[in-house]
Amino acid sequence: LNRHHGGVKIQPDRLLADIEALAAIGDTGDGGNCRLALTDEDAGGRELVVGWMRDLGLDVRVDRIGNVVATRAGAESTGAGNDAAPVMTGSHIDTVGTGGRYDGTLGVLAGLEVVRALDDAGIRTRRPVAVAFFTDEEGSRFAPDMLGSLVYAGGMPLEDALDIVAIDGAVLGTELERIGWTGDAAVPGPAPHAYVELHIEQGPVLEEAGVTIGAVTGVQGISWQELTLTGQANHAGTTPMRLRRDPAYVAAQTIGFVRRLATDLGGHQVGTVGRLDLHPDLVNVVAARATLTVDLRNTDEAVLAEAERRLRGHVAALASAEGCEGAWRRLARFQPVAFDPAVIDLVESTAERLGHSVMRLPSGAGHDAQMLARVCPTGMVFVPSRAGVSHNPAEFTEPEHLAAGTEVLAEVLTELAGVVE
Ligand code: HGY
Ligand code: MN
Ligand code: MN
Helix, strand or coil, X not given: CCCCCXXXXXXXXXXXXXXXXXXXXXXXCCCCECCCCCCHHHHHHHHHHHHHHHHCCCEEEEECCCCEEEEECCCCEXXXXXXXXXXXEEECCCCCCCECCCCCHHHHHHHXXXXXXXXXXXXXXXXXXXXXXXXXXXXXXXXXXXXXXXXXXXXXXXXXXXXXXXXXXXXXXXXXXXXXXXXXXXXXXXXXXXXXEEEECCCXXXXXXXXXXXXXXXXCEEEEEXXXXXXXXXXXXXXXXXXXXXXXXXXHHHHHHHHHHHHXXXXXXXXXXXXXXXXXXXXXXXXXXXXXXXXXXXXXXXXXXXXXXXXXXXXXXXXXXXXXXXXXXXXXXXXXXXXXXXXXXXXXXXXXXXXXXXXXXXXXXXXXXHHHCCCCCEEEEEECCHHHCCCCCCCCCCHXXXXXXXXXXXXXXXXXXXXXX
């Protein structure tokens, strides 16, 4: 039993069973999941998880962008019918196309396990405890990422979000309606008292350090851009090399530059070309058009801005040398976020008290927590990812690490919510 609150004891088997059950939805047959935001698979995941929320007697609210907040009542009410601001946890249940079964889902399902543990212990918390999942955290289909939590935190007007067009041409608001998850709760949503999210690290740091718990200090800056290069379609056989205006060639040089840019800048700088499309994409046609995405990230905003400047400058030179046009479209831009020092301290001290090794580290991945940090004291708990692999069906975290992270989350949430003896 945990000494601190006399009884919040999580049952890891329940959590593992929930992870297994959710992983059956959008199962890609290789141990992974594909539940791209607002697809039928995402809808299936939503149905399953909200069913569990209702089974736990939680008050479930769905907002205008499809965010779901399920609240366990607290003892304290401020009268006038509304409760004190809740202590919130949660994450996302949408996945990338080659997702694993822990990214996002762990934070939501661990939140439900904390609710069960509070119920099992008959604990009444002073503040309500809320478990949320946010719409379109991944941003793979509808950019930017963390879209639902961004709207929840007031970072993007609802109308703008509903008009976002997916990489497959779907319109966000239309898809939300189609799957029947347009709720009536207002956005921006009410600011929680505090927000703490449990998530797999998705990188190699904790495993290489042999540490179980990450007390996350913040989230690095994110820059997503789409580059459209326009040249001249031509005959692959008859067009002399000196007459070509080949956007595929410019795209290839750009990809090489992104790699050199990241290694030259060093530190936390990373750069990724994840999408690449040629038109007409035929063996005997010099491409008319090349479209690619560039994902740049860094914990240091000044360096990230410098990376963006160098990229645009270099691509302009490459394109003009090849007689091509280059056009940029911004898909996402978030500055680095620092989490609340008191929450980071609480995560660290709680992990230590529970006998887990713990270290501080920044998050390389974006998370809903970076948006909640705009409206309330926020922090995150990380657990290790095997070989640092994620956004890949091979994504894996040891059951004892899942349990340790959930135990830390339970203690932190209970501490923040306060226990009514
Ligand atoms: O892109 C990210 O960092 C997150 O997976 N949405
Ligand atoms: Mn995630
Ligand atoms: Mn992810």
